[in-house]
Structures are given as structure tokens and as C-alpha cells.
Amino acid sequence: MKALLRREWLIVLRAKGAVINPVAFLLLSTLIFVIAAPDAVGSQAVPGILWTLVLLTQLLALDGMYRRDFDSGVLEQTLVTAQVPFVAILTRIFMQWLSAGFIITILGPGLGLMLGLPAHVAGAVALSMLIGTPALSLLGSIGASVTVGFSRGGVVLALLVLPLFLPTLIFGTGLVEAALSGGNLMPQIYALSLISLVALAIAPFATLAGLKISLEMQ
Amino acid sequence: MKALLRREWLIVLRAKGAVINPVAFLLLSTLIFVIAAPDAVGSQAVPGILWTLVLLTQLLALDGMYRRDFDSGVLEQTLVTAQVPFVAILTRIFMQWLSAGFIITILGPGLGLMLGLPAHVAGAVALSMLIGTPALSLLGSIGASVTVGFSRGGVVLALLVLPLFLPTLIFGTGLVEAALSGGNLMPQIYALSLISLVALAIAPFATLAGLKISLEMQ
Amino acid sequence: MLTMQSLVCERGGQGLFDPVSMAVAAGDCVELTGANGAGKSTLLRTLAGLHSRYSGSFDSADSLFQGHRLGLDGLLTPLENLAWFAGLEKQPVEQERFLDALQRAGVLAKAYAPCSELSAGQQRRVAMARWLVSSRSLWLLDEPLTALDVSGQDLLAQVITEHCALGGAVVCATHSPIKVANKRTLGLAFTSSESQTGDGYPSDDPSE
Amino acid sequence: MLTMQSLVCERGGQGLFDPVSMAVAAGDCVELTGANGAGKSTLLRTLAGLHSRYSGSFDSADSLFQGHRLGLDGLLTPLENLAWFAGLEKQPVEQERFLDALQRAGVLAKAYAPCSELSAGQQRRVAMARWLVSSRSLWLLDEPLTALDVSGQDLLAQVITEHCALGGAVVCATHSPIKVANKRTLGLAFTSSESQTGDGYPSDDPSE
Amino acid sequence: MTESALKRLWHKLGSPRWFFALTTSWVTVLGWAALALLLWGSVWSLAFAPADYQQGNSFRIMYVHVPAAMLAQSLYIGMGVAGFIGLVWRMKLTDVAIAACLPLGTVVTALALFSGSIWGRPTWGSWWEWDGRTVSTLVLFFLYVGIYALREAIADSDLRARASALMAMVGTINIPIIKYSVEWWNTLHQPASFSLMEKPAMPSEMWAPLLVMVMGFYSFAAFTVLLRMRTEILHREINARWVRDWIQGKESH
């Protein structure tokens, strides 16, 4: 367990890309958006725009989730050697979340301001992302595990997971909107937590199955 | 030349993913957008939104542009064996455009309608993408060639090329907006064509240089 | 340690080789031979649990698997790779042991360089160091001689001999004989056709 | 066909081996030997123009390069891969020649299967078929014996012998001698230290 | 039923021959039922059912739209169930079921979307409105496309089977969540005009034909799926003894 976490951590350190880049991508695409559609800034649509960008960022970060380990044979070793692969899988998912969802959570409020959200909803933005992004990492992991064997995984992955991301998107957006309109946040909070929990329940098993399938392709 | 084109074509046929998927991804992300931000539909911001999504689609399609050939050693062979690697590179870029930019062009008007653009600007949308997307493929190829050696290319790539995409984005959006406001389209058309031509002039050389650098990493 | 009963690995619903039955006991070193495409790698992957399309049955102890892909993380140094692997096996992380293993494998000089900057043979040697660290008794090795220089090939023979002497067992696919004293050989061939039912259905007892 | 004057490949600003000077003429078969990490692959990549960090100079004819990575597209069949390669060399696409080559290499049976579904040795054999198709006279081969079964190794020796007999030349990095009649050997070693300028600067005349 | 008995049943189901024998009668019945119901239903609904007092005849699209929409969802859930069975009991036949449901489901979903938007023209005054049901149907469509792309990408039949089974299951788990979330979302900013989407209190002479059409659609689906499964069985078992006997039996008639 400790050794696994250590490795993940080292990789994050070495391939700094993994950490810095989701940040940069999110910032850049927000920027692009602001440049391309200035009329949208400060509009009703901002929460939705923000969450759409979060989704796409997650998507981009997902693609590499298992690819390196698959190509190098590290994945084989993990499944053959580890007594309980779930630990390894959960570790990986956790790190993926740390290097994407968590950072997104930290950036979220700032981007909100960039897009013209009032400061008083910053908390809500952060909260929505904090309890929403785990679901993205967990569900995304399933899609990544099934597509890692493909030559052109990228977009099949997108196809598979984007529909699964939809509920998170809706409730995440809803939470921010509710905060904007000063409504009650509880329903969205419950819903998001529920989704993340369901995802947590199925993701490890589904991912394991997916990885096994991908490994059999060799 | 013929043989090269044939190979590219076969690959597109085999990895159908490459063709069907940019389509699906573009549709999906537009869908997501509309769901997340219904208030933006039919708003002033639509041209910008549309082009932002096109950019992100291109980005996702770019990642795999040279990766497979790099990992399999096909790239080595091309550079060592081909008298003029430019031909090979241009072939690849062209196919990438066919399987992404061209399809985007075909879809564009439909998506415009989806996002609530009036039907009479459909032509302008298609035009903007027809002369805009080549620049994306060409400039994107440069970024892809430099990052193909990286373990986690995906997001570095995004970082490198998104800024290059900005001018295309701006004028593409501008063209559609001009059509909306019934203004004169010529300036944007010239600008977009110019960008694409400049990109066409530098992309092959830059890509070749990038690929050589990547290959030296081994 | 490993027993196979009329085991046949399948690809695309086709049996690859004649049914294999064999019992590998502690101390055995089995050389797995066969022409290119005979099914050696597939068999090893099956025994390692990475390939589930087979008929017949087998029963094996926890194994160490070394496939065509080495399973080293290019971003990490040999030391870090060993530490990670030990962690997978729930072993304590003791740098000295790892350094000894690397020294034995002859890549101590590269202990602190990222694995992606090692030559083909050097990476192979790091993989060998991993076997030395591992606590598994059954080794499944796929063409371990690849990319090893002469000294490396001798070293490999030594390592295997010792492992068997210590009560381990090795199944090793190879095309050029390994210099191990009393080894057994398992040849894969495809002669008979009744193993080739070709109906595309899984055996009734996937025994999993 | 190939001449090297006191050539030293560098990695991280360090010379890898003692300066190499050699002239390879038509008909020569040169075996490139050296311990793991000696720099064989790097030297071959340099000669192929894939590695530009070296001192000294060399001058070589158009070459066919076979590195650790085979250069086959897994999505395409062997036939299609050969056709693509012939196209790269601006050769006409003649299925018969390709089929002959595949037959010679012993993978005719897989001519129409995607290369990703070939075994390690079968892929090696397809690569060999590519040499047969190629029109290049200088072959740079990096450990071509890898994954080949016994018959494949004999075949390789034959192919190389013939190529040299027809006025070609072969430089071949290997750890186990290839059964070719009158071959020369080029051993890479790192003894002296003055080749190791270690100043990290590229040579002044990369001669490109 | 005890665990072991269940296992035996599944193994029996898994044995193609048994399945084939069992379903022989079913196909014919379902086939004719589908034909009859669809004919009867369409004639009834198009010709005899009374026109809607406010929508006029455009409402008759309902007789295609609603069955299509319902079937679209049922087929996906069917795929999920088949996937589950296939993964747990390693039953190859279930993949044939998935392979059969997939194109049918995609087409039917498209039909629901298409008919819906045609219907939307007269009633909403626009081809498309963003609303709970429209969105969840659209997402359903993409779930289908996703699995389709997945199947396209995998060559080996066995792995294709397992992968698509897995994703079908995951998707099925998510369908209720998607539906719920989307319905909830649509209450957030729903244009008023959607009262029409609520089940209209239809007079019986309006919904009776609808019922017939729904049954027709479902039996047609069951018919095609079974048929494909049986053809696939024959295809795979072609050199098995019982198949030859069966074929001879056919010819002798």
C-alpha cells in the first residue's frame, strides 16, 4: 500500500505533466472560452460552462490513466502479483483524482470569478467540484480500463464515459445555480454524494474486469 | 505516395474509431454543453461556443496523431527510409484533417442549429470550418510531433497547441458572427485562409524537426 | 507447484497446440520450446492468469511472471521499480537488498538512472534483479535470454539453478537452450486436429 | 559503402565507447559486439541518422535500419505493411514479390492477419520479409536473432549471406554469433578515458 | 430454487442445442404475433382511433413514438441483463443477444427521437426542445453508440463480448441515475409548453391501439433477437450432428 502510493507519487513528480497540465489546460480552455464567447461571461450560463470545461479536462486527463502501465507491462505485473488488485486500482484512481479533480476543485472558484460568477458562490463552486469530481475519476477509470488496449483509445473513451458523466454535470451545475439563486443546496449535495458513492461501489470491480479484458488483447 | 495514402486509408478503415469518434465526441460535448448551459442556447455566445468545442475536438483527435507510429517504430522507418519525409508527413496531416476537420465541417451547420443558430448562417459556419480546420490540423501536427515522445503527451500537447489555435478561433468565430449580423465576411475569410496557408508553409518542416527530436529521445 | 491437465490455450476459438499435461514439482526447471507461433507465450500468460481462453485445466501456485514486456516503469529508477514491486508482494522495503540484487544483476551503476535511459540488456538485467527480490517460488519466464550479453546469459543460468536448488520451480520459454544442469523440456506442437474443435464455445468448466 | 572515422556516440555529453574507425565494403558482414550498454544500438541509430549526438564522422550509403522496435503497424496485415514499406522506397507494389518474401520468411500463413495478432517471432519474420523486399544495400540490424526459433536463426544466416553475396553489406549487433561464413567483428568497449571529453558539447562537424 | 439448480439451468441455457430446441416454437409465435399486432395496431390507430380534439391527426405519431421510446429503454436494459448473465456465467450466447439488441436498439432510439421531433413541430412549434425525456433519450442513443464503437474497436470475439457486456452493465446501472437526474434537471428550467409530455388522460379508444402497438413492437424485438441468436447457433454449430439432423428435418418437409 505504502509502496504503491509512493510509486504513484514519484510518477507524479517525474512526469510533472500529470499535475501541472490539467491546471494549465483548464485555465487555457477557460481563457479560450472567454475570448471566443465574451457575451457568455457573467451570464446565466456560467455554471454550466464551468462544469462543461471541468468535464472535458477530466476527459483529457483520463486518457493516460492506464496507458503507460499497460504499454510498459507494469499492469500485467500488478494483476499477476498483487494479492488484492483493488488496492492498487483504488490507489491509482485516488492519485488520478488528486492530480485532476482535486486541483480542479482548488482552481474552480478562481475560474468562476474569471467567468464572472459573484464571489459569494465561490464556496458552492468548490463544494460542487469536491464532491462531484470523485465520481468523474471513478467512472472514468472504468472507461479508461476498457479502452487502454486500443490504438486510438482517446475518443472511444470519450464516447463511453461522457454519458456516464452527465448526472454529475447536471447536479454540479445545479448546485452552483442553486447557490446563485440563493436556494437550498441540500438536494444537489445529496445527489452528488450519492453518485460518487455508487461510482465508488462499482468502479473497482468494473475497472478490474476492464483491465483483465484489455490485457487479454495481447 | 499512393502506397502511403493507401496505408493511411486502411488504418482509418481498421481503426474505425478514428472516423466515427470525432463526430460522436463533438456531438456529445455539444450535447453536454447544451444540457449544462441551456441559457446559452440561441444567445450571442453561440459562435464562440461552437468554435471552442471544435478546438477541443481537434485537440482530442490530435493526441493519437503520431503516437502509434512512434511506439511501433513505423516513424523511425519513415524517417530513415523515405527520400522525402515531407510527403509522408503531409499525407498523415491530410488524413488527420479528413478524419477530423472535414467531418467537423460537415457537422458544423447541424450543431449550429442544435445550439440555436438561425438556418441562414449555416453556410457561413461550414465555410469558417472548411478554411479554418486545416490550420488546426497543420499546427496541431507540430505540437503532436514534439510531444509524441512524452509519457503523458495529452496535456502538454494541449498546452502547446491551444495558443497556436487562438487566431483561427478568433477569426472563425468572427466569421460566423459577421454572418449573423449580416456584415461583410471577406476580412475573416482572408484571415482564415492566410492562417491556413502560413500553417501549410511551416507545418511540414516544423513537424519533421519535432519528430526527429522525439526519436532522439530513445 | 504446477499441474496441467490436457491444457490447450485458444486464440480465436482455435486450440493452439496439442493438449499439455505435466506436473512441475519444487526444484524443477522446465524449458518450454516450440516453433514461432507454437503458443509458448500464450501458455505462460495462461498460467499467470492473464489469458482465460483455454480448455483443460491447470492449478498453479502464486507465480512470478516475466513476459515480453518487462514491466519496468520508465520514469522510475531501478531501485524505485524494485521497491514498488516489493510493495506489490507485500514485502518490506529494504534498500540494501535491492542494491545487492542490482549488483548481482550487474546494473548497480544504473541504480539511480530512470529505466527509460537503460539499454535493452540493462533493462533485462533490472528485471532479473526483480526475480532475485521476489518471494514467489514459481517463475514463469518468456524468452529471458533476449538482449542479454554473454555474461548476462551465464548469470541467468546461475540464478535459475540457485532458485531451483532452493526449492523453487521455473518454466522458461526459450529458443536457445539455457545452461542449467538437469532440466526438463516441454515441447509445444500442433499435430492432431481433434484438439481443434473450433466451435468457439468455452469449455463447460472454465475452472475459475 | 560505410566508413567511420574515429566515431564516438555520445549520451548525456559522455562518449560511450572508444573511437571507432572502420570501412565496410560491399559484401562485408560485420558483427557488432559489446557488453550490455556498450553502445551498439546507439551506434546503429547514429549510422541510420536517428541519433545526432556524436563526435568523429561517418559516411554511409542509404541504409535499411532494423531497431529494437520492429516498425510494423499492428493494424495492418504483413502484406499491407510490406506494400507500405515498398512505397516508402518508391518501389512498385507487386503482391507476388511480397508473398514470396513472406513465404521465404515462413509467415505466409499469417499474410492476411493483422500484425498485432502475430507472435513475437512471427513479427520478427515479417520484418525479415521486409529486408528481402527492400532495395537498400546497407543493412543495419540490431539483435536480429531476438525471438527467432532455430529454423528462423538459420534462415537469418542464409538471408544475410545471400545479401552479402549479391554485393550488399550488413552491420549486425548481436550477442550470440550468427552463422555467416567470413564475417568481420567490431567490438565496442570503453577503456581509454580521453575519448570521454565530457564537455557536453556536440562535435564541431556533425557532418550532416 | 437452489443455487446448484440455478447453475444447472444456466448451463442448460448455455447449451446451444437445448436453447435452440426450446425456442423453436417461440420464434414462430412471436413472429406472427408481431406481424398481426403491428398490422392491427397501425390500421386501428391510423384509421379508426378518433382524432385528438386539440392536436388533430398529428397526435397519431404517438402510436409510433411512445412504443419506440419505451422499447428503446427496454432494449438497453435487456443488453445490461444479457451482459450480466454473460459475464457471470461465461455464456457466449448472451453476446449474440447483445449483438442483436444493439442495432435494433440504436434504430428504435433514433426512431423515438425522430418521431418525437416530428411531433414536436406541430405541438411545440419546434423540432427540438431540451427537456428531461428528450435529453435522456438522446443520452440513451449515445450509450448505444458508445457500445457500438467499443465493439467496432475489438477484433477478438470473446473479448468483444466481455467488454461490451461490462459496459452495457455499467450503463444500465447508470440509466436510472441519468433518467432521474435529467428529469430533475428539467424541472429546474422547463418551458411551460411541456404539459403535453405528461401522460395525457386519453380516452380508451385512443390508448387501446397504443397498447396494441406497444405489444407489437415488443414482440417484434423479441422475434428479431431470438432469430439472430438461433441463426448464430446454427452458424457456430454447423458441423455438429444435431444441426445436420435439424436441417435434414427441414428439407424432408
Ligand code: HEM
Ligand atoms: C425528440 C423529442 C422527443 C423525445 C426524445 C421523446 C421521448 C420520449 C420518451 C423517452 C418517452 C417515455 C416512454 C416511456 O414511457 O418509457 C416519451 C413518451 C411520450 N412522449 Fe415523447 N418524446 C419527444 C417528443 C414528444 C412530443 C413532441 C410529444 C407530443 C407533444 C410527445 C409525447 C409523448 C407522450 C404522449 C408520451 C407517452 C406518455 C408516457 O408514456 O408517459 N413526445 N417520449
Ligand SMILES: Nc1ncnc2c1ncn2[C@@H]1O[C@H](COP(=O)(O)OP(=O)(O)OP(=O)(O)O)[C@@H](O)[C@H]1O
Ligand atoms: N534514451 C537514453 N537516454 C540516455 N541514455 C541512454 C538511453 N538509451 C541508452 N542509454 C545509455 O547509453 C548506453 C548505450 O546504450 P545502448 O542501447 O546503445 O547499448 P547497447 O550496446 O545497445 O546495449 P544492449 O546490448 O543492452 O542493447 C547505455 O549505458 C545506456 O545506459
Ligand SMILES: Nc1ncnc2c1ncn2[C@@H]1O[C@H](COP(=O)(O)OP(=O)(O)OP(=O)(O)O)[C@@H](O)[C@H]1O
Ligand atoms: N493478440 C493476439 N491475437 C490473436 N492471435 C494471437 C495473438 N497473439 C498471438 N496470436 C497467435 O497465437 C499463436 C501463438 O502465439 P504465441 O505468442 O503464444 O506464440 P509463441 O510460441 O510465443 O511464439 P514466439 O516464439 O514467436 O514468441 C500464434 O499463431 C499467433 O499468431
Ligand SMILES: [Mg+2]
Ligand atoms: Mg512468445
Ligand SMILES: [Mg+2]
Ligand atoms: Mg541495444
